[in-house]
C-alpha cells in the first residue's frame with residue numbers, strides 16, 4: 591500500500607534523510623527512522639556521498655561502549671541526547687541529529703578525534719530504549735556515564751575520572767581539566 595503524504599511532509603522526510611546521510615548514517619538507520627522508499631534513500635545516499643551505501647550488518651554489541659575511550663564519548667553524546675529530548679523537547683530524530691552535531695563540535699573544540707560515528711550513536715540510543723544500558727552516576731565528578739543495565743550503581747567511578755595507565759600524559763591532562771571543571775560545577 592502506498593502511503594499518502596503531503597508534499598511538505600515528503601520534503602521534510604527528504605531533508606531529514608539528507609541530514610542523517612551527511613552525518614554518516616547507514617541505510618539501516620535511514621530505513622528505521624524514515625518513511626521514504628528504500629530506492630529513494632539509496633539515490634539520495636549516492637547523490638550526497640558519491641558512492642553506494644555500504645552493505646553489511648550493523649554493530650550489535652553493547653560491550654563496544656564499555657571500553658575506556660568509547661565510554662567517555664558515548665556518555666558525552668547520550669547525556670546531550672537525553673537533555674535535548676527531555677529538557678529541550680526535541681523529537682527522537684531531532685535529538686539524535688542535533689545531539690550528534692553537538693558531539694562533533696565538542697570533539698573539534700577539544701582537539702579530539704570523534705570515536706562514535708552516527709550509527710554507533712543511534713545504536714546506543716536503541717540499547718537504552720531496550721533497557722540494555724543505563725546511565726550511572728560517577729561518585730567523583732557526579733557526571734553520568736554509560737553502563738550495563740545491571741552494573742553496580744553505587745560508588746562507581748567514570749572513565750574520565752579513572753583513566754587506564756596506557757591513556758598517557760595528554761589524556762591525563764584532559765582528565766585533570768575535566769575534574770577541575772566538575773569541581774567548579776559542584
Ligand SMILES: [Zn+2]
Pocket residue numbers: 728729730731732733747748749750751
Ligand atoms: Zn567521573
